[in-house]
Amino acid sequence: MISESNVVDGPHDAHARRNANGRPILPGGYGRSAYHVGRTPTYAVRGEGWRLWDDSGRELIDANGNFTTLIHGNAHPEIVEAAGRAISQGSAWGIPNLPEWDLAEAMISRLRGLGQIRFTNSGTEAVMSAIRIARAATGRDGIVMTKDGYHGSSDTVLLTSGPSRGVPSAVEKDVSLVPLNDIDELRRVFEASDETVAAIILDLLPNKAGLVGVDQQFAAEARALATKHGALLIIDEVISLRLSVGGLSGIYGIVPDLLTAGKVIGGGFAIGAVAGRDEVMDILDPWKPGSLAHSGTFSGNPVSVAAGAAALRLLTAEEIDRINALGDTARERASKELEPFGWEVRGRGSLFRAFPKGARKVAADLQQALWWAAYDRGVVLSSANLAALSTPMDASVVEDLTDRLIDAVAHVSAATS
Ligand SMILES: Cc1ncc(COP(=O)(O)O)c(C=O)c1O
Structure with missing residues (x-):
């Protein structure tokens, strides 16, 4: 192949x-830092x-696809054409641009219950902005997150696994961590909070926490508790938006107050977005007194948004279903064939990753060994071993990829046993 x-x-x-x-x-x-895989890189x-x-x-x-971003693969002709046309007309302006409205419209038409959107330059910035909006809207500081997740590299969300070097300790007092899918603990945190929680932020398929999905009941309880206690529910779909037209929250049937996005919505260019309900996003309306400022020199630049609009046009429900089904087949076969080695393949739709059976966390040296074993067999994974399928792939490419991944895991497991 x-x-x-x-x-x-x-x-x-x-x-x-x-x-x-x-x-x-x-x-x-x-x-x-995420390039680091333990040996001199290629x-x-x-x-x-x-x-x-x-x-x-x-x-x-x-299968890395710039960390799940390139859902249409590298240099897709329609995206190259859209971005090239945008660049040829000037890559960034200091007055509003029209392509930004096209991507905004495409996004809002896909996200049930959310009426307004602002673009940022990364997922990190989108999450940081969503948290700020939630704090401003509620007048509170508390943030609830699930343990060991990843929401980018802003101060508050770097604390998902506890204190983090470089993040002021003062930030810690406003953060509560709940083990994934532990409904009792989630309730306890809200009940004990004395109505100081501004938002709970959920990634419904957290890769760093072991690519185990959030239970439907846990997500529903998060929605209910946020509403009951006057907090906002932020769903972080920076990775998971690729899993259905309306993202993973669409599959769960849960409408957040704010939704963060990034990666696939930029067609391979730098982007992030915060979408939200009108009542919440109105806070950003500069026509209103006391509005919350959100800017960014390159936010909504015409190149990223033109490429993103082309990418979303190509990302039809049929294409999403097709690559999700390819992922299901790959995951099922790889899990079966890796069972004798004590490994399994987890994930959802077009995203999957091999783990020693039952493991949530994988030691860095094992992760790096698998990355190189896959690379030596012709497959590029993300440094955390996540594989992301793209629409240029067909069944034979995914079968080939799966064969190579199975062989890589078998090699690593033989070398470490
Ligand atoms: C769930 C989630 N949120 C936020 C981010 C941060 O996005 P970015 O790397 O574009 O800043 C990521 C990045 O992988 C992510 O996976």
């Missing part, structure tokens, strides 16, 4: 570019559809 190399200008030695003190000019040799030089080429000329199956 993967062909011989047809690109590149030879291996790069970017990590060897050092400053006067002999240190790599990107700390650790990386531009993002470099991506080109992508096309589900294929990615590295700087040694190796052709790979791109």
